[in-house]
Amino acid sequence: MSKTIYLTTPLYYVNASPHIGHSYTEVAADALARYYRLKGEPVFLLTGTDEHGQKIAQAAAAAGQEPQAFVDRVVGTFQSLWKTLDIRYDRFIRTTEPAHITAVQELLAQLYDGKKLTRAEYQGWYCTPDETFWTEGELATAGAPSRAGTSSPPHAERGAPGSVAGAPLCPSCQRPLESAKEEGWYLRLRAHEDWLKQFVRQHPQFVRPETRYNELKSLLEQPLPEYLCITRPKSRVSWGIPVPFSADHVVYVWFDALLNYLTVPRYLERQRKDLWPPDVHFIGKDILRHHALYWPIMLHELGVPDEQMPKTIFAHGWWKIGEQKMSKSLGNIVDPTAVVGGLLKDQPYAADVYRYFLLREIPFGQDGSFSEEAILKRLNTDLGNDLGNLVNRTLSMLDRYLQGAVPVVPKDQLDILGDQIVGGAGAEGRRGLADAAESLTETVQRAMDHLEFSVALEAIMGVASRANQYIELSAPWKLAKQPGNERQLKQVLGVLAEVLRIVSIHMEPFMPSVARAIWQQLGLHGEPARLSDARWSTTVENRSIAKDHPVLFPRMETVG
Numbered sequence: 001m002s003k004t005i006y007l008t009t010p011l012y013y014v015n016a017s018p019h020i021g022h023s024y025t026e027v028a029a030d031a032l033a034r035y036y037r038l039k040g041e042p043v044f045l046l047t048g049t050d051e052h053g054q055k056i057a058q059a060a061a062a063a064g065q066e067p068q069a070f071v072d073r074v075v076g077t078f079q080s081l082w083k084t085l086d087i088r089y090d091r092f093i094r095t096t097e098p099a100h101i102t103a104v105q106e107l108l109a110q111l112y113d114g115k116k117l118t119r120a121e122y123q124g125w126y127c128t129p130d131e132t133f134w135t136e137g138e139l140a141t142a143g144a145p146s147r148a149g150t151s152s153p154p155h156a157e158r159g160a161p162g163s164v165a166g167a168p169l170c171p172s173c174q175r176p177l178e179s180a181k182e183e184g185w186y187l188r189l190r191a192h193e194d195w196l197k198q199f200v201r202q203h204p205q206f207v208r209p210e211t212r213y214n215e216l217k218s219l220l221e222q223p224l225p226e227y228l229c230i231t232r233p234k235s236r237v238s239w240g241i242p243v244p245f246s247a248d249h250v251v252y253v254w255f256d257a258l259l260n261y262l263t264v265p266r267y268l269e270r271q272r273k274d275l276w277p278p279d280v281h282f283i284g285k286d287i288l289r290h291h292a293l294y295w296p297i298m299l300h301e302l303g304v305p306d307e308q309m310p311k312t313i314f315a316h317g318w319w320k321i322g323e324q325k326m327s328k329s330l331g332n333i334v335d336p337t338a339v340v341g342g343l344l345k346d347q348p349y350a351a352d353v354y355r356y357f358l359l360r361e362i363p364f365g366q367d368g369s370f371s372e373e374a375i376l377k378r379l380n381t382d383l384g385n386d387l388g389n390l391v392n393r394t395l396s397m398l399d400r401y402l403q404g405a406v407p408v409v410p411k412d413q414l415d416i417l418g419d420q421i422v423g424g425a426g427a428e429g430r431r432g433l434a435d436a437a438e439s440l441t442e443t444v445q446r447a448m449d450h451l452e453f454s455v456a457l458e459a460i461m462g463v464a465s466r467a468n469q470y471i472e473l474s475a476p477w478k479l480a481k482q483p484g485n486e487r488q489l490k491q492v493l494g495v496l497a498e499v500l501r502i503v504s505i506h507m508e509p510f511m512p513s514v515a516r517a518i519w520q521q522l523g524l525h526g527e528p529a530r531l532s533d534a535r536w537s538t539t540v541e542n543r544s545i546a547k548d549h550p551v552l553f554p555r556m557e558t559v560g
């Protein structure tokens with residue numbers, strides 16, 4: 001059975017509606033999945049929601065709802081945003097699905113039966129917003145400020161979880177931690193340290209980009225905590241999957257959620273043996289530790305051999321708002337629904353503009369800054385001036401000079417064409433545009449292989465700009481005025497139409513509706529669905545552009 005490319009996103013917490021950060025991971029994963037589909041490769045995109053744990057239980061209580069009713073409501077905000085953003089996933093998993101719950105219990109029982117779990121008491125610090133436990137050792141390594149007025153040795157604190165004056169801050173989100181002492185079930189971490197170090201050394205692609213791989217290597221230079229507690233006492237957190245062999249416990253939310261990557265191919269989609277191992281786990285850099293330390297160790301304990309480990313965990317950067325971190329308390333959370341349905345409401349392809357902005361604005365893997373000005377700038381310049389203008393000019397000229405007929409210029413005529421039309425630009429102008437359009441296949445592939453979405457988009461838009469220059473150089477309006485130039489005029493407009501056809505195919509993973517619109521305005525049937533069609537046409541066909549070709553990206557005044 002041939003392998004299907006298996007891509008995953010994190011399961012988003014449903015304590016609140018989605019924000020720009022969630023949409024970023026989702027759009028990136030969707031763009032890669034669409035790209036593989038365009039190439040004709042089998043691909044499976046898994047996404048979903050993380051619905052258990054203390055944080056969700058607290059949010060439900062604050063909303064005055066039972067947890068299940070609460071998550072049933074909030075999950076809808078994610079699903080409807082994915083619809084708005086044209087996310088084409090193959091499976092949406094909710095961790096409250098009965099089949100996932102049974103699967104997690106089965107895997108847990110497997111670990112228990114295999115004597116992989118230890119029962120003990122743990123002592124340390126808990127971050128509820130991150131649902132993450134920190135040992136004193138980890139806090140010391142992360143350089144967290146120590147508590148005022150205590151000189152207790154590690155693990156000396158006692159008592160139920162709760163805020164403590166002078167509590168250390170969470171190394172990940174910088175919020176105060178709560179002291180926690182709980183009895184539970186543990187997975188061994190340190191026992192697998194040597195194995196993990198070697199695995200990571202031997203698999204430089206395991207974590208990408210390189211900065212995150214190096215971060216993982218330096219995390220591994222410190223000793224791993226002895227254990228990971230994978231349960232929570234029911235007395236404190238009741239909203240979780242019951243532990244089959246321990247009536248007083250529920251499963252730790254991260255343990256439950258990480259297993260989704262395995263429960264889906266192994267239990268929920270029983271026929272999908274072709275999925276494992278995952279090809280890319282898309283995550284944000286804040287959850288690298290869970291994915292690159294805990295997850296492989298969990299799999300290792302479950303008996304997954306090294307060659308069946310996930311291939312790549314790609315940890316992308318963080319969106320800031322202007323120069324600030326996005327947070328509820330600062331009141332600066334960017335709601336994608338408000339951007340698409342508010343700021344961009346007059347745009348016919350608002351969702352695509354948003355998708356384009358996310359993937360073009362910052363190199364995937366680095367941090368970036370969101371602002372309304374930035375999105376409008378991308379809209380007016382790249383999309384309006386370059387792509388939109390090219391479509392508009394080409395279609396209008398086809399309309400005006402050739403009554404909408406699209407001439408097809410076979411490749412072997414392009415040399416003559418180039419010499420005649422772009423004579424002034426010499427050899428460089430010759431076939432340059434056609435070659436640039438055709439070479440997109442290779443350039444985009446190279447970029448997509450490394451998840452360099454901004455590089456792929458830059459190359460595609462570069463061809464659009466070049467086509468605009470070609471219009472200036474060849475000045476079809478002059479050719480139209482001078483008798484005897486009909487053949488040349490036809491060729492110029494034919495070249496432009498062909499470049500646009502190729503560009504629209506490459507645009508599909510990023511801006512699916514825009515790509516379809518260009519395709520249909522060019523009078524082509526169906527949709528830009530095959531990358532193999534991104535070659536210069538060799539056959540002559542009779543085709544006319546669509547009657548209507550409304551402007552794709554109406555210009556918007558920048559705010560402020």
Ligand code: MSP
Pocket residue numbers: 009010011012013020021022024025050257258259282283284285286287317318319320326
């Ligand atoms: N539930 C866990 C993931 C479990 S996966 C088995 C979780 N959920 S989350 O909702 O908090 O975050 C989901 C994703 O959104 C993460 O990849 C995170 O990095 C991303 N982002 C959250 N805020 C972000 C920004 N401000 N910028 C970019 N992405 C960020 O973690």
